[in-house]
Amino acid sequence: MITTLTDTTASAIDKTMIEMRETFGANTIGRVLTLIIVATGDIEKPLEAAVAASHEHPARVLVVDAEPEAETSGLDAEIRVGRDAGAGEIVILHARGDVMFSLDTLVMALLLPDAPIVTWWPENAPSSPVHDVLGSMSQRRITDSAACPDPTGTLKRLRHGYVSGDSDFAWARLTRWRGLMASAYEVPPVSVPTAIEVSGAPGNPSVTLMAAWLHLTLGVKPTITAVESKDHEGPGVQGVTLTREDGTISLQRVDDTSIRMSLPGDEEGQHVTMPRRTLAELITEELRRLDPDEVYGEVLAAAFSSVDGNATYAQDKPEPTDVVRPDADAVAQAAAEDAAAKLAAALKERAQAHLVLTGGTVGTKAALALPSALAAADVELEHLHLWWGDERFVAPASEDRNDEQVREGLLSELVDAGLPLRNVHPMPSPADGMSLEDAAAWYGQQLDQMGGDEPFRTRGQAFFDVVWLGVGPDAHVASLFPNHPDQEDVAASAIPVRNSPKPPPERISLTWPVLNSSRHVGLLVAGGEKAEAVAAGHGKIDPRRVPASAVRGLESTTWFLDEAAAAQL
Numbered sequence: 110m111i112t113t114l115t116d117t118t119a120s121a122i123d124k125t126m127i128e129m130r131e132t133f134g135a136n137t138i139g140r141v142l143t144l145i146i147v148a149t150g151d152i153e154k155p156l157e158a159a160v161a162a163s164h165e166h167p168a169r170v171l172v173v174d175a176e177p178e179a180e181t182s183g184l185d186a187e188i189r190v191g192r193d194a195g196a197g198e199i200v201i202l203h204a205r206g207d208v209m210f211s212l213d214t215l216v217m218a219l220l221l222p223d224a225p226i227v228t229w230w231p232e233n234a235p236s237s238p239v240h241d242v243l244g245s246m247s248q249r250r251i252t253d254s255a256a257c258p259d260p261t262g263t264l265k266r267l268r269h270g271y272v273s274g275d276s277d278f279a280w281a282r283l284t285r286w287r288g289l290m291a292s293a294y295e296v297p298p299v300s301v302p303t304a305i306e307v308s309g310a311p312g313n314p315s316v317t318l319m320a321a322w323l324h325l326t327l328g329v330k331p332t333i334t335a336v337e338s339k340d341h342e343g344p345g346v347q348g349v350t351l352t353r354e355d356g357t358i359s360l361q362r363v364d365d366t367s368i369r370m371s372l373p374g375d376e377e378g379q380h381v382t383m384p385r386r387t388l389a390e391l392i393t394e395e396l397r398r399l400d401p402d403e404v405y406g407e408v409l410a411a412a413f414s415s416v417d418g419n420a421t422y423a424q425d426k427p428e429p430t431d432v433v434r435p436d437a438d439a440v441a442q443a444a445a446e447d448a449a450a451k452l453a454a455a456l457k458e459r460a461q462a463h464l465v466l467t468g469g470t471v472g473t474k475a476a477l478a479l480p481s482a483l484a485a486a487d488v489e490l491e492h493l494h495l496w497w498g499d500e501r502f503v504a505p506a507s508e509d510r511n512d513e514q515v516r517e518g519l520l521s522e523l524v525d526a527g528l529p530l531r532n533v534h535p536m537p538s539p540a541d542g543m544s545l546e547d548a549a550a551w552y553g554q555q556l557d558q559m560g561g562d563e564p565f566r567t568r569g570q571a572f573f574d575v576v577w578l579g580v581g582p583d584a585h586v587a588s589l590f591p592n593h594p595d596q597e598d599v600a601a602s603a604i605p606v607r608n609s610p611k612p613p614p615e616r617i618s619l620t621w622p623v624l625n626s627s628r629h630v631g632l633l634v635a636g637g638e639k640a641e642a643v644a645a646g647h648g649k650i651d652p653r654r655v656p657a658s659a660v661r662g663l664e665s666t667t668w669f670l671d672e673a674a675a676a677q678l
Contacts (some may be wrong), residue, residue, distance in 0.1 A: 237270025
């Protein structure tokens with residue numbers, strides 16, 4: 110039975126589901142979990158796999174099919190129960206426009222009570238699933254790097270964002286390979302191989318993970334040989350060879366359904382049935398055990414063992430330049446005019462432009478100078494988005510908040526001039542009913558959903574057009590303070606900061622990779638008390654001791670200084 114709802118709500122969907130169950134005699138007693146499928150393309154194949162898996166794992170399946178670029182906002186739904194939903198029930202949510210920014214609230218009302226939650230991204234995996242708006246509520250998070258446009262790049266980003274509970278189909282596709290290889294390896298006399306070769310399609314994530322697993326377990330680094338896939342459904346591992354003193358162990362794919370296994374002393378080998386695993390088999394296996402797959406995490410870390418230090422986010426970029434003006438007012442005006450020109454240029458090349466604002470004396474002055482500068486540069490305000498680099502986690506009307514300091518002179522003026530209110534992205538406050546940790550996670554999710562996910566975790570890509578930063582006398586930027594442990598967290602886009610050396614103690618801050626994902630960076634500084642920090646910021650990139658040295662733009666970094674702040678240059 111299929112029922113369609115148009116321009117509906119989560120409560121109306123839930124009510125309709127209850128009515129359908131009562132009408133057709135279905136119940137939810139046997140449901141063991143909620144499976145959330147985040148669809149970005151064809152939803153039928155993942156749905157077919159989920160229906161097949163439901164016979165072993167009866168589940169409520171929520172398919173989230175979002176259209177963020179839709180001209181109108183709203184929610185349509187399709188509910189399937191009975192024969193059309195296998196042994197479970199299915200709700201397909203078509204979210205349009207602004208609805209996608211509250212997906213967690215939408216989905217929360219439809220979750221099975223007291224049941225595990227699994228989120229699956231069949232395509233376009235988030236770089237850090239646990240920080241995704243839907244992944245954050247799940248016990249298990251399943252991605253498929255092989256289905257992404259850049260499989261190797263996706264796997265690298267997943268390594269950076271990995272936490273216990275993450276898994277990927279590129280690893281699940283190796284289950285039978287690993288079992289067979291382990292059995293063959295134990296054929297006596299067991300000995301450590303002198304060489305290992307893994308053959309497969311170039312750039313395939315399963316090939317990378319197989320080589321990393323063998324290296325991790327046997328201590329011998331495999332060579333990877335690129336061969337074209339013999340599997341008509343897609344690339345993958347085509348063969349594994351272990352060279353031992355007593356001979357060679359070889360597993361080579363013959364066709365879609367079998368491999369040829371040869372052992373020392375058995376040159377002819379034997380055929381072993383091992384068909385390519387279907388999508389239904391993969392999701393069924395993942396749902397079979399919801400405990401964390403720690404081996405996958407270890408292998409992922411071994412595959413990409415060199416996690417870059419925070420300094421690397423600012424390296425290999427153009428050297429900073431200086432703009433020196435007589436006083437703070439002149440510095441602010443220069444920064445505002447510069448940002449307006451760069452935003453106008455950005456909107457000629459792209460559909461949207463993103464500016465990160467900062468607080469402090471000069472940052473506030475520059476923000477107040479923006480409306481006239483944007484008007485003079487003829488910036489199309491309806492396509493401009495405003496963000497903040499950090500915020501004090503205090504009451505919304507507090508004068509300590511960066512956004513409150515510019516509410517009248519900047520935000521109200523720009524909104525009156527045509528800036529959509531939804532394009533203003535303030536950080537949450539305690540009044541929003543969130544803890545500091547939840548508020549930081551929420552802000553990071555907003556950034557990621559707007560398109561920042563991949564740029565923030567891929568050096569060399571930009572999301573922001575202009576990032577403004579103030580610099581403290583200790584050389585801190587945003588709320589990333591020297592030698593403070595919270596600045597080391599780079600997995601999330603925004604982080605909670607506790608025990609700030611500068612009051613108030615609780616803050617939210619963007620992280621190193623996020624701040625460095627900008628085409629242009631402007632550091633706004635005035636006052637002789639900051640001259641030493643300015644000089645240090647011009648030196649070697651050192652995020653831990655001198656945060657101001659560690660944020661640079663892909664195209665330009667400009668220090669906007671008054672004469673006093675520039676005194677030690």
